[in-house]
Amino acid sequence: MSASAEAGRIEIDGKLFNPYSKDFIRSPWATWEKLALEYPVAWHKDLQMWVVSSHDALLDMLKDNRFSTSYKHWEHAPPAKPFEQQNHFERAIDAGLFVVDPKAHLRLRKLTMPAFSKPVMGKIDAKIRDLVVTCFDEIGTPEQFDAYAMIATKLPVRSIARMVGVPTNMEDFFHDFAVSVVKSTRINLPQKEREKSMQESLAGFQYFLDLIRERRALPHPGDDFIGSLISASDDGDRLTDYQIVAVIQAVIVAGSDTATDLHTYAIKGLLGNPQQYALLRERPELMENAIIELLRVGAFGKTPQFRFVSEDLDWRGQHFRKGQSVLLNLTAGWVDPQKWENPLQLDITRRLDGNIVFGAGAHFCIGTYLVRVQGGLMIQELMKRFPDAELLDGDGHLEYDYNHHNARRINRLIVKTNAVAQRKAA
Ligand code: HEM
Numbered sequence: 001m002s003a004s005a006e007a008g009r010i011e012i013d014g015k016l017f018n019p020y021s022k023d024f025i026r027s028p029w030a031t032w033e034k035l036a037l038e039y040p041v042a043w044h045k046d047l048q049m050w051v052v053s054s055h056d057a058l059l060d061m062l063k064d065n066r067f068s069t070s071y072k073h074w075e076h077a078p079p080a081k082p083f084e085q086q087n088h089f090e091r092a093i094d095a096g097l098f099v100v101d102p103k104a105h106l107r108l109r110k111l112t113m114p115a116f117s118k119p120v121m122g123k124i125d126a127k128i129r130d131l132v133v134t135c136f137d138e139i140g141t142p143e144q145f146d147a148y149a150m151i152a153t154k155l156p157v158r159s160i161a162r163m164v165g166v167p168t169n170m171e172d173f174f175h176d177f178a179v180s181v182v183k184s185t186r187i188n189l190p191q192k193e194r195e196k197s198m199q200e201s202l203a204g205f206q207y208f209l210d211l212i213r214e215r216r217a218l219p220h221p222g223d224d225f226i227g228s229l230i231s232a233s234d235d236g237d238r239l240t241d242y243q244i245v246a247v248i249q250a251v252i253v254a255g256s257d258t259a260t261d262l263h264t265y266a267i268k269g270l271l272g273n274p275q276q277y278a279l280l281r282e283r284p285e286l287m288e289n290a291i292i293e294l295l296r297v298g299a300f301g302k303t304p305q306f307r308f309v310s311e312d313l314d315w316r317g318q319h320f321r322k323g324q325s326v327l328l329n330l331t332a333g334w335v336d337p338q339k340w341e342n343p344l345q346l347d348i349t350r351r352l353d354g355n356i357v358f359g360a361g362a363h364f365c366i367g368t369y370l371v372r373v374q375g376g377l378m379i380q381e382l383m384k385r386f387p388d389a390e391l392l393d394g395d396g397h398l399e400y401d402y403n404h405h406n407a408r409r410i411n412r413l414i415v416k417t418n419a420v421a422q423r424k425a426a
Pocket of ligand 1: 097098251295357362363370
């Protein structure tokens with residue numbers, strides 16, 4: 001603990017915790033443990049932000065509205081633009097789940113509930129099963145394949161397209177739209193590049209705004225995802241066109257990068273732990289638990305989420321000033337030894353009560369159904385086609401994309417299928 005200009009402030013620096021360093025990305029475990037045990041709430045002198053790292057403190061902060069998800073509370077936020085001067089991307093961001101105030105957020109969650117309810121989401125399984133099967137058909141039965149290139153880059157955006165109800169002939173268009181939306185939110189990209197991506201995304205927003213208007217004009221807007229968002233009503237209160245495209249934008253931003261990591265880390269976790277892989281084949285009913293456990297142990301986030309302090313306040317013995325930012329170091333909490341026994345050991349039978357893999361409180365992940373279906377179908381197919389698979393040479397020749405903006409992104413993971421030996425044995 002160092003002496004501080006602000007009396008009593010607990011401080012850390014880049015020597016203790018540098019989420020962008022290669023060493024940390026490869027092996028964050030010891031740093032996370034130190035943070036969770038010794039510096040659960042600390043001011044990072046180099047990053048100039050608070051860092052919250054223990055399970056317990058994270059859970060409290062996730063449930064506390066004074067720590068806002070909206071960048072508008074940040075002292076360095078760009079000046080607000082009037083609605084008339086904003087483009088579609090900016091209007092959708094400002095109408096979205098992360099930016100509106102807590103009351104408006106509650107209203108949005110209520111009105112979006114039907115679109116994420118079982119009757120609508122239940123149909124996703126059938127809609128993305130063939131995507132997963134085709135993805136594995138394309139892999140075939142080689143000696144080895146790269147799970148990042150062949151699975152993790154292919155399923156996430158296409159799954160969201162199916163969830164949103166994009167017609168098959170528009171899937172490539174949707175893919176480009178999703179890529180530009182995601183790039184536009186990457187704070188580590190040069191401003192010029194972000195501006196270019198934002199411009200490229202505008203055609204996609206226009207497509208959805210036109211589609212929504214066409215569907216509104218029909219006697220019944222339909223009972224699919226977009227139809228449910230159009231008809232959702234709370235005493236006559238309904239979502240506007242921009243609030244609907246904001247939901248589509250939110251699921252792209254929050255659901256495509258995360259699902260890319262879901263696939264690689266699930267495969268790494270299972271094939272790196274052959275007994276657990278065998279156990280899941282024997283007991284497929286453990287799938288849902290296994291997916292959460294694989295995400296927890298994989299802990300793919302390097303700078304997982306942020307909050308902005310909306311008012312001066314004292315919290316856990318520290319003084320937070322309005323406008324400061326906070327790194328919610330969720331992945332440190334996922335493997336906090338104060339919460340989990342043998343936190344780094346994958347145990348798909350583990351009781352996961354109280355986990356914060358999908359957050360907690362008002363902003364709890366809206367996409368858990370899609371995660372279960374997409375992850376579950378992928379793992380089922382992997383187990384069916386390659387029951388004897390392992391990671392090539394034990395580590396799958398794993399490589400990271402060290403420049404990824406917020407994830408410990410694996411961008412190479414070679415699976416040795418053992419499919420030929422399996423056929424010979426049969
Ligand atoms: C694959 C693994 C995933 C993980 C680990 C994950 C985790 C999370 C977490 C921790 C939050 C809370 C963020 C916060 O409080 O700041 C969140 C929110 C959210 N997630 Fe996920 N997510 C995943 C996949 C998805 C998918 C596939 C979708 C889209 C279908 C999605 C859509 C969202 C949305 C829209 C929110 C914001 C909800 C709100 O602000 O009310 N997520 N997610």
